[in-house]
Amino acid sequence: MPRRPQICERCLQVKMTLPAIYISLHLLTVVVLFIRKDWADKFKKPFITVHLILLLLLVVDIFMINLRGVWLDRIFVVAFLLTASLTFALYRRTLRTWQKVYFGFFLFYPIAAAATFLIDRIMFVVVASPLLLTLSVPETKLSTDKYELREIVGAMAPVQLALVEKGLITEKYLGVSNDEQITYKDITGLDIIRKAGDTTFALVKSGDKNYEIAFHK
Numbered sequence: 002m003p004r005r006p007q008i009c010e011r012c013l014q015v016k017m018t019l020p021a022i023y024i025s026l027h028l029l030t031v032v033v034l035f036i037r038k039d040w041a042d043k044f045k046k047p048f049i050t051v052h053l054i055l056l057l058l059l060v061v062d063i064f065m066i067n068l069r070g071v072w073l074d075r076i077f078v079v080a081f082l083l084t085a086s087l088t089f090a091l092y093r094r095t096l097r098t099w100q101k102v103y104f105g106f107f108l109f110y111p112i113a114a115a116a117t118f119l120i121d122r123i124m125f126v127v128v129a130s131p132l133l134l135t136l137s138v139p140e141t142k143l144s145t146d147k148y149e150l151r152e153i154v155g156a157m158a159p160v161q162l163a164l165v166e167k168g169l170i171t172e173k174y175l176g177v178s179n180d181e182q183i184t185y186k187d188i189t190g191l192d193i194i195r196k197a198g199d200t201t202f203a204l205v206k207s208g209d210k211n212y213e214i215a216f217h218k
Contacts, residue, residue, distance in 0.1 A: 018138070019075055019076075019079065019136050019137075019138055020136045020137075022079065023079050023082070023083075023136055026079075026083055027082075027083070027086065027111055030083065030086045030087050030090050030108065031090070031108070031112070033087070033090040033091065034089075034090040034093075034108065039094075040091045040092065042092065042095055044091075045088065045091070045092045045095065048084055048087065048088045048091070048092075049088060051080075051084050052081065052084040052085055052088065055077055055080055055081040055084065056081060058077055059074070059077055059078065059081060062074045062077070066171045067171055067172045067173065067174060068170065068171060068172070069167060069168060069169075069170055069171055069172045070172075071138055071139055071141070071151065072138070075135065075136065075138060078135045078136070079136070082107050082111075085103075085104050085106075085107035085108070086104070086107045086108035088104045089101065089104035089105045089107070089108050090108060093105070110132070111129075111132060113128070114128045114129035114132055115129070117129065137154065139151040139152055139153050139154075139163070140152040142162065142187075142188045143188040143189070143190075143191055145191060146167075147166060147167055148164065148165065148166055148167065148191055148193070149164075149165045149167065149172075150162050150163070150164060150165075150188055150191060150205070151163045151165060152184075153177065159179050159184075160179065160184050160185070161177045161178065161179045161184070162177065162178050162179075162180075162183065162184055162214075162216075163176075163177045163216075164176055164177070164178070164201060164203060164216040174218070175196075175201040175216055175218070176199070176200060176201050176215075176216030176217045176218045177216060177217065177218075178214050178215060178216045178217070180212070180214050180215070182212045182214070183205050183207055183212050183214055186207040186208075187207060187208070188205055188206065188207055189206050189207060189208070190204075190205070190206030190211075191203055191204070191205055191206070192204040192206075194213065199217060199218040200215050200216065200217050200218070201215070201216045202214070202215050202216075203216060
């Protein structure tokens with residue numbers, strides 16, 4: 002089995018940027034929760050409105066179209082989580098019961114997920130996987146005018162390469178592959194050979210060798 006090359010420090014910093022930002026802001030939100038002060042209620046509706054707009058954008062992004070790039074939708078996720086937790090921290094005394102349950106979930110879920118790490122790492126992976134997956138930023142292995150190859154690392158799944166077709170402001174996932182011929186190698190070229198149903202066949206170049214790889218939806 003081929004060994005994965007050591008991740009460069011710059012790539013690791015990029016991968017950790019978004020989780021670090023979210024963790025820092027979430028901890029500040031937790032501090033706000035314990036500050037004994039009557040907060041102005043006039044901003045509660047705008048907070049909830051922004052949260053619902055972000056929820057709509059995420060639903061559209063997940064089920065209807067994919068926004069182009071790897072950062073925009075993840076920024077939406079962070080903003081969605083923080084607007085929910087901050088709404089609970091600031092206005093919990095004036096929220097209805099169902100609102101306290103809904104908004105409070107986004108504040109206490111990351112804390113509960115982090116606590117499971119002290120109990121069992123497998124439990125942590127299972128409980129925290131939705132948060133880990135939404136905050137992870139895939140590494141772009143190759144980018145051309147029309148296509149991108151991105152490395153996707155799941156919480157418990159093997160490393161996969163995703164083939165993405167670029168649009169103007171959206172993108173289309175053509176499929177993924179975990180073919181170890183190319184998964185762990187540097188990629189220098191990509192040519193689409195043919196499409197058959199839900200499978201796209203591409204010629205992927207690494208060094209002086211070409212590999213025919215099937216990407217399945």
